[in-house]
Amino acid sequence: MPHFEIHVSDVAQAKAFYAGLFGWNFAPMPGGEEVGYHLIESEAIGHGKDLTGGMMQRIGTAPEPGSPVRGCTMTFEVDDCDARYAWALANGGAEALPPADYPGIGRCAYVEDGQGNIVGMITPAQEGN
Known part of the structure; x- marks a missing residue:
């Protein structure tokens, strides 16, 4: 089963950012x-799905804001890409790639999370679009 991990410098700040952006909850992993x-807890992650996730304290310093993509880029489905993008910018995130339409794919955007990571969001195209 695929599993992703987000490495952060400030766990509390990152948990608040991702809870607000995607509605995630977090639970300390035993051990x-x-x-x-x-561990990231969400109906969209885990709970019988084909994806699980975790967040951990970064070892070392975070990449500088605006630097090239570092590590993997995670992209998650959202109901309204523009609304989530605006929320991210208003809550400690920074622009990485503004919302744009990709025919047959959907509307996508990428933000920096304030922890040295870039995260993407997509509102999939409706059938026939």
Whole structure:
């Protein structure tokens, strides 16, 4: 089963950012206290789905804002790409790639999360679009 991890410098700030952006909840992973590991809990992640995720304390310094993509880029489906993008910018995120339409794919955007990561969101195109 695919599993992704988000490495952050400020766990509390990152948890608040992703909880607001995607509605995620977090639970400390048993045995993961030493590395500050939290499992991501969401109906869209885990719970019988084909994807699980976690967040952990970054080891070392975060990449500088605006630097090239670092690590993997995660993209998650959202109901309204523009609304989530605006929320991210108003809550500690920064523009990485503004919302744009991709025919047959959907409307996509990418933001920096304030922790040195870039995260994407997509509102899939409706059938026939």
